[in-house]
Amino acid sequence: MNLNSPWLRGATVAASLALGAVIWEVTGRYTSDAFWAPLSATLSSLREVAVNGVLLRQAMSSFQLYIAGLALAVVVGAPFGMLLARVRWLRVALEDYVLMLYSTPMVALIPFLLSMMGFGFAPKVLVVFLFAVFPVLYNTIEGARSIKPELIEVAQSFRSGEWQLWRDVMIPYTLSFTMTGVRQAIARGLVGMVAAEFFLSPSGLGQMIMMGSQNFDTAGMLAAILLIVLLGVGLMDLGRALEKRFAVWRGYNP
Amino acid sequence: MKAPNTPPRIRIAAAGKRYQQHQIFENVDLTVGEREVVAIIGPSGCGKTTLLRCIDGLIPLTQGEILIEGSPMLAPRAGVAMVFQHFGLFPWKTVHDNVAYGLKLSGISKAEINERVPHFVKLVGLSGFEKYYPYQISGGMQQRCGLARALATEPRVLLMDEPFGAVDAQTREILQFELLRIWEDTPTTMVFVTHSIEEAVLMGDRIVVLKGRPSSVHEVVEVDLPRPRDRATLLLPHFAELREHVWGTLMADARQAEFDVIKNN
Ligand SMILES: Nc1ncnc2c1ncn2[C@@H]1O[C@H](COP(=O)(O)OP(=O)(O)OP(=O)(O)O)[C@@H](O)[C@H]1O
């Protein structure tokens, strides 16, 4: 089968999705409502919360948390990463911490944050931030460090000052690597968001999942999960588009 | 004719460079006039790139001094531009933005940059490729772009480190003749490093042979071939004589070194 034809590709994807929907529907009808509900029930539950306004309220709550944490991660991670890459002693001193935290599953820190900071909005933002910041930081450092010394010499030969070196060389070069980190952060931040809503004070879409589960409202729970999945897919696409946008010059096409 | 008290474009006096315990070159003396083209040739590792960096003011000498238009080169300066062996293009900038780079740094207005850049892009034959990124164009085109970036600053001294060393033989030949044409239009002071004896004879007014460890100026060959030079120059009997002469100078040591190795075994 020739999958290079866009039409055939589209048809294959559509068929696969349709089959998945059918399996969901059929298995939902022949299993206990306690742990699995058919697609149709899920969708009608979704419609219900959409109409009565619960969905919008909870989604907005989640979204605020997510955006605040993610934005903080980018705003802190990118400049700090460039600074670490350019100031040698700072890098030597802090690099191991960055690497350690980059590879730590952040969920492990949640109980600690809970006892430290309690249940407010701030600790939740901190959780999303911690999930998201290390990929940004790590990729920025690695990117900024990979700049060829020859190019810095070219800049010097053309009499670039330090601030112009940042403007014309360091930042534009590093940004494309930072964006790889941002793409990872977009995905990780979503995990952080749900984790924060589960383990700190319940709120947002995370709360909807928990409540569905506790009240044996399987359709309601699946509706919230489905929403998060769709959100994740959309955000991943956004992340990839962002990354691509900043890496045109590398001939990079993920 | 230049006024008697104008300092030479470039004056290198008793110049030496040492890295830690390692003396790279020493006692280099060289004076380059206003419309002169000097080729520097010598075995790999003898310090040609290092010398060029010193002339550009990128790194300091450890002995002697280098004066450009009478004042010592302590840091890169306006009016002196360098073409790099590795092209040194910024991969995230388009051809246009790369060529504009030096102008942007010298604080020229955007409008004027946009007016000037196309001229230099055209000069090196890159018209139509302004929006391309370096990875989208061939090595020869990348080197043209590097040349245009240097020329755009309208330098009075153009330094080139093996400008055609990384392109294939045909492209190299084409670029050599184009550079000769560009130089005829606006003759400036040019110092270039090369490994090609033919290129040195074709382009240079003088050829400086660097040799030894630490290296120093072993010989300066005057190239008294008529200008403008073009493909026909390659066929002149005198061209062949000069080429053989430089070849002999460079090879004498290489062969001696080979004999030494055999004797020592
Ligand atoms: N920053 C540095 N620190 C120590 N040694 C250096 C440094 N830069 C260059 N050298 C040494 O100086 C010597 C001359 O290097 P240079 O690059 O100038 O040679 P070159 O004549 O340009 O060689 P090639 O023809 O291969 O380009 C080499 O032995 C090199 O190892």
Ligand SMILES: [Mg+2]
């Ligand atoms: Mg060299």
